[in-house]
Amino acid sequence: MENRTPIPDLIRLATTTADVDTLLQMMETFCHHFSYPFDRPLRQQLIRQMLENPSLGSLWLVVDENRPVGYVVLTYGFALEFGGKTALVDELFIEEGHRGGGKGRTVLQQIQQTADELGVSVILLQTEKYNPRAKRLYESIGFVDQERSTLMWKRPN
Structure with missing residues (x-):
């Protein structure tokens, strides 16, 4: 029998x-760090949509001594290939001063x-190709690069 040490709650x-x-x-x-566009009113609207409709996903704060030091966003989908409901780690962010200590x-x-x-059958995530440190972390806890697909996207007309 595996002896598992309980993980102290780090998210809420x-x-x-x-x-x-x-x-x-x-x-x-987070957006400034990665040079992503940041539209505060749009983000605020999307957060409120998720809070009002939990079937879209969940927002978690990463806390250290009850102080928020990061966040993780899960969005939900459905895929036959993966056996039903999926969760995408859409964003994971930990403040600079709290990185490197195992919080991620x-x-x-x-x-x-x-x-x-x-009710999730699989957890999906993506990482930037220029971020091998993140990829190593994900692989070390069991995430697998399927190396058979490329994420592509297009906005509807």
Whole structure:
């Protein structure tokens, strides 16, 4: 029998107006870090949509001594290939001063443990090709690069 050490809770669901403000601040930092566009009103609207309709996904705050230091966003889909409901780790962010100490690993382990409760058959994530450190982390906890597909996208007309 495997002896598993319990993982201390590092994430909690975002549910309050204060959580929305905290998420927006960290999302802006995340987007600037990766040079992604950041549209505050749009992000605020999307967060509210997710909070009002949990079937779209869930927003989690990463906390250290009850202080938010990051966030993770799961969005939900459905795929025959993967046996039903899927969760995409849409964004994972941990503040600079809290990186490198295992928080990212613990957050993803907690998300994996929560998958059954969420009714999720598979957790998907993507990482930038220029971020081998993140890829190594994901692979070290069991995520697999299928190397058979490329994520492509197009906005509807």
